[in-house]
Amino acid sequence: MGKAKKDIDDRFKKFGTVGFTATTKVNDFVTHLEEGKVTGTRCKNCGKSYFPPRADCSRCLNSEMEWFPVEGNGKLVTFSRLSFGPAGFKEDIPYTIAVVDYGDYKVFGRIADGIDEGELSVGMEMTTRANRLPNGQLNYVFEKA
Amino acid sequence: MKKAAIIGVGQSTFVRSYPGSIRELAFEGFKEAMKDAGLTSDQIDASVVCSAPEYDKQRSPAGVFAEYLGLNPGPTFYVETLCSSSSTGLRLAYSLVASGLHETVAVIGFQKMSEISSAESQERMGRGADIQWESPFGTMMPAYYAMYARGHMEAYGTSLEDLAAIRVKAATYGQLNDRAVYRKPVTADMFNDPENMMSNPVASPLRVGDCCANADGSSCIIVASAEKAKAVCDKPVWILGLGAASAPVNLAGRDVFNGLDVARRAADQAYRMAGVGPKDIDVAEVHDCFTIAEMMAYEDLGFAERGQGKELIRAKATYQDGEIPVNIDGGLLSKGHPIGATGGSQIRTIVLQLRGEAGQIQVKNPRIGLVHNIGGVGLYGNVTILGI
Numbered sequence: 155m156g157k158a159k160k161d162i163d164d165r166f167k168k169f170g171t172v173g174f175t176a177t178t179k180v181n182d183f184v185t186h187l188e189e190g191k192v193t194g195t196r197c198k199n200c201g202k203s204y205f206p207p208r209a210d211c212s213r214c215l216n217s218e219m220e221w222f223p224v225e226g227n228g229k230l231v232t233f234s235r236l237s238f239g240p241a242g243f244k245e246d247i248p249y250t251i252a253v254v255d256y257g258d259y260k261v262f263g264r265i266a267d268g269i270d271e272g273e274l275s276v277g278m279e280m281t282t283r284a285n286r287l288p289n290g291q292l293n294y295v296f297e298k299a
Numbered sequence: 300m301k302k303a304a305i306i307g308v309g310q311s312t313f314v315r316s317y318p319g320s321i322r323e324l325a326f327e328g329f330k331e332a333m334k335d336a337g338l339t340s341d342q343i344d345a346s347v348v349c350s351a352p353e354y355d356k357q358r359s360p361a362g363v364f365a366e367y368l369g370l371n372p373g374p375t376f377y378v379e380t381l382c383s384s385s386s387t388g389l390r391l392a393y394s395l396v397a398s399g400l401h402e403t404v405a406v407i408g409f410q411k412m413s414e415i416s417s418a419e420s421q422e423r424m425g426r427g428a429d430i431q432w433e434s435p436f437g438t439m440m441p442a443y444y445a446m447y448a449r450g451h452m453e454a455y456g457t458s459l460e461d462l463a464a465i466r467v468k469a470a471t472y473g474q475l476n477d478r479a480v481y482r483k484p485v486t487a488d489m490f491n492d493p494e495n496m497m498s499n500p501v502a503s504p505l506r507v508g509d510c511c512a513n514a515d516g517s518s519c520i521i522v523a524s525a526e527k528a529k530a531v532c533d534k535p536v537w538i539l540g541l542g543a544a545s546a547p548v549n550l551a552g553r554d555v556f557n558g559l560d561v562a563r564r565a566a567d568q569a570y571r572m573a574g575v576g577p578k579d580i581d582v583a584e585v586h587d588c589f590t591i592a593e594m595m596a597y598e599d600l601g602f603a604e605r606g607q608g609k610e611l612i613r614a615k616a617t618y619q620d621g622e623i624p625v626n627i628d629g630g631l632l633s634k635g636h637p638i639g640a641t642g643g644s645q646i647r648t649i650v651l652q653l654r655g656e657a658g659q660i661q662v663k664n665p666r667i668g669l670v671h672n673i674g675g676v677g678l679y680g681n682v683t684i685l686g687i
């Protein structure tokens with residue numbers, strides 16, 4: 155077997171119904187999801203907030219970042235309900251993807267299951283919460299505020 | 300000012316499933332362009348091969364094509380910007396020629412999407428987005444453009460009927476295009492008939508009829524220096540303006556959801572370089588992978604004010620005899636969308652129009668044409684202005 159396999163921090167593979175990325179410097183994001191928190195990163199040098207979280211600030215080229223919680227209300231910018239899904243997502247159909255604007259940053263994600271498309275309208279207030287998927291994976295979803 | 304011209308254009312027939320290998324597919328577009336230019340392979344100094352690599356089983360297709368097309372020992376290389384790969388190829392060919400590095404360059408676009416299953420293909424299209432942060436949610440191209448459709452409808456009151464009207468226009472001309480995949484008529488009523496496939500939901504608010512189909516195809520554009528073009532070509536079509544831009548891949552990084560920032564920026568650059576404006580464009584090809592994409596292009600290119608794109612289609616101003624004919628070869632909605640070949644096919648249509656060789660779809664005495672070719676969901680934008 156591959157040497158030092160256990161030393162590889164591949165927590166990120168737990169993110170999403172199907173994950174396409176295993177290793178990233180922002181693996182703590184997944185641990186935060188496990189703890190019920192959705193988090194972004196903020197540059198310790200220039201203060202720029204990033205969501206999705208990043209390990210590096212492209213504005214000032216600093217790599218010292220701190221975590222901040224995505225909390226409170228954002229506004230629903232746009233959304234779409236999928237009647238077809240890519241390979242690996244058929245079980246989830248139908249589901250709704252959306253963008254929510256928090257002012258300093260926006261969040262791309264899914265609307266919580268059980269919210270009908272008819273209940274959604276652009277501009278409405280939404281919250282973001284960590285979510286465990288039926289297959290044991292983790293993601294985050296938007297709910298009506 | 301005039302540094303490079305297009306002296307030959309070609310494309311294969313676009314089909315659902317091409318019964319041959321990728322080198323044979325590439326040969327079809329290449330052969331037509333070379334015959335059109337009246338050149339033989341030894342007169343091509345360099346080649347640029349354009350596709351989206353996730354559909355290819357062949358690693359590094361440029362090398363394989365160079366041999367099959369008789370382009371050895373000239374240099375060849377590969378470029379990709381998803382669906383706008385061959386417009387990017389044209390931009391590179393222009394640079395190679397304008398710099399004096401090469402005299403005659405072939406831009407070869409191709410895609411054989413049928414090498415993989417439709418589900419696999421959809422998964423790969425989803426991976427044209429951000430695989431770390433978006434794809435884990437189960438994203439697909441139609442859903443991304445659907446989010447722009449929602450944004451446009453919300454901001455400007457654009458209706459589903461307006462979007463359907465764009466498909467009806469595409470089909471009007473698709474029926475005339477023997478290179479197109481989809482050649483049947485489409486009516487607005489089909490979108491209201493639950494029994495009709497066109498009305499089936501894909502990603503709300505978009506329906507099957509709002510989406511183009513995958514296809515296999517190839518295209519080829521021969522670019523030459525001004526000197527060479529004047530020497531070998533009766534009707535050179537000049538590359539007057541080029542614009543290109545990129546945007547954040549993750550939609551969370553975007554500010555506007557009713558138009559494409561990359562298209563607006565690329566158009567500004569291309570208009571400035573060409574010294575013309577939207578009113579000067581006589582005929583255009585825009586990237587209508589989805590009906591909403593054409594609607595946004597009307598506005599992003601300045602053919603209509605922001606929010607007024609719907610008035611253009613309602614007035615049929617983008618039909619053949621309208622004020623600004625758009626996609627009167629049927630567009631991607633009719634032709635199909637073989638990713639890497641698409642831009643070359645759009646360029647070919649405009650070149651034929653400017654030469655007066657567009658047959659049934661010829662517009663009256665066009666002098667300046669425009670090609671708008673988008674990669675991903677507004678990830679890459681390319682606008683090219685051509686003239687005679």
Ligand SMILES: [Zn+2]
Binds near residue numbers: 197198199212213216
């Ligand atoms: Zn910074």
